[in-house]
Amino acid sequence: xxxxxxxxxxxxxxxxxxxxxxxxxxxxxxxxxxxxxxxxxxxxxxxxxxxxxxxxxxxxxxxxxxxxxxxxxxxxxxxxxxxxxxxxxxxxxxxxxxxxxxxxxxxxxxxxxxxxxxxxxxxxxxxxxxxxxxxxxxxxxxxxxxxxxxxxxxxxxxxxxxxxxxxxxxxxxxxxxxxxxxxxxxxxxxxxxxxxxxxxxxxxxxxxxxxxxxxxxxxxxxxxxxxxxxxxxxxxxxxxxxxxxxxxxxxxxxxxxxxxxxxxxxxxxxxxxxxxxxxxxxxxxxxxxxxxxxxxxxxxxxxxxxxxxxxxxxxxxxxxxxxxxxxxxxxxxxxxxxxxx
Numbered sequence: 001x002x003x004x005x006x007x008x009x010x011x012x013x014x015x016x017x018x019x020x021x022x023x024x025x026x027x028x029x030x031x032x033x034x035x036x037x038x039x040x041x042x043x044x045x046x047x048x049x050x051x052x053x054x055x056x057x058x059x060x061x062x063x064x065x066x067x068x069x070x071x072x073x074x075x076x077x078x079x080x081x082x083x084x085x086x087x088x089x090x091x092x093x094x095x096x097x098x099x100x101x102x103x104x105x106x107x108x109x110x111x112x113x114x115x116x117x118x119x120x121x122x123x124x125x126x127x128x129x130x131x132x133x134x135x136x137x138x139x140x141x142x143x144x145x146x147x148x149x150x151x152x153x154x155x156x157x158x159x160x161x162x163x164x165x166x167x168x169x170x171x172x173x174x175x176x177x178x179x180x181x182x183x184x185x186x187x188x189x190x191x192x193x194x195x196x197x198x199x200x201x202x203x204x205x206x207x208x209x210x211x212x213x214x215x216x217x218x219x220x221x222x223x224x225x226x227x228x229x230x231x232x233x234x235x236x237x238x239x240x241x242x243x244x245x246x247x248x249x250x251x252x253x254x255x256x257x258x259x260x261x262x263x264x265x266x267x268x269x270x271x272x273x274x275x276x277x278x279x280x281x282x283x284x285x286x287x288x289x290x291x292x293x294x295x296x297x298x299x300x301x302x303x304x305x306x307x308x309x310x311x312x313x314x315x316x317x318x319x320x321x322x323x324x325x326x327x328x329x330x331x332x333x334x335x336x337x338x339x340x341x
Contacts, residue, residue, distance in 0.1 A: 089123040101144025103186035129171035193221035207266045225255040
């Protein structure tokens with residue numbers, strides 16, 4: 001065999017043998033690194049970063065969690081996660097004071113209790129109407145409440161056994177609150193609050209005080225703020241000019257509209273009032289500019305600075321009125337014919 005053909009045959013055999021071998025693991029360049037500062041790794045992957053291992057073997061790390069792509073309904077939300085919302089939540093904050101059966105405090109007690117439960121709306125007690133109702137009953141104490149609390153407790157037990165006792169679109173807490181208001185409402189206080197609403201008037205341009213007093217009395221009277229009669233009562237308590245401006249400019253229909261309109265018109269009135277006061281101060285300050293300042297009236301005695309002057313001729317500087325005419329001297333011997341001496 002010629003030498004050239006033998007070399008070609010040997011080369012082909014070596015290439016075939018290399019193709020059958022498994023891939024050679026990456027050789028760490030740190031082992032062959034010399035002290036030369038210009039040293040660079042021998043291997044460079046397709047991403048252009050040096051020293052990255054091109055692994056063709058199985059990965060030893062566990063597979064990653066699947067990620068949602070939009071077409072796949074399975075996403076990270078379906079994976080088990082530590083959700084703190086599933087844990088039990090307890091009531092936080094200052095607990096409401098207990099109710100002793102005083103009808104004058106019924107509205108205030110309910111408002112305080114509702115605010116406290118709204119602050120803890122994620123708590124388990126606030127989510128369950130039965131637990132909500134039981135916690136409410138635990139805040140009632142005193143001889144005036146004992147009988148009603150016992151009756152409400154029996155009613156809740158029947159509701160747990162037979163939920164059909166609750167009307168549609170309602171729950172145990174809503175029904176219990178309705179019964180509580182019917183039992184402990186002070187009707188005399190409502191009448192007094194309605195009388196106070198009719199007498200309430202806005203004073204000294206203090207709109208905030210009027211709004212606070214009106215809303216407080218309306219809450220005690222348990223009235224509908226958007227009722228036409230109550231809106232008329234609210235408007236009559238305002239100054240006439242302010243109420244007329246609200247009706248002419250925006251013509252509000254509800255209490256919220258009336259409240260916002262009155263606040264805007266009151267701001268405009270206060271700005272106008274302040275501007276008018278500034279105009280008056282400015283005019284007073286500039287009124288004497290370019291004019292001779294006076295220091296008051298000057299008494300001219302007879303024989304003073306002007307010879308021949310008498311006590312009938314007195315005037316201040318700047319007064320150019322003619323002097324008063326002098327009467328003739330009185331004759332003591334003449335007969336007086338006047339009616340009054």
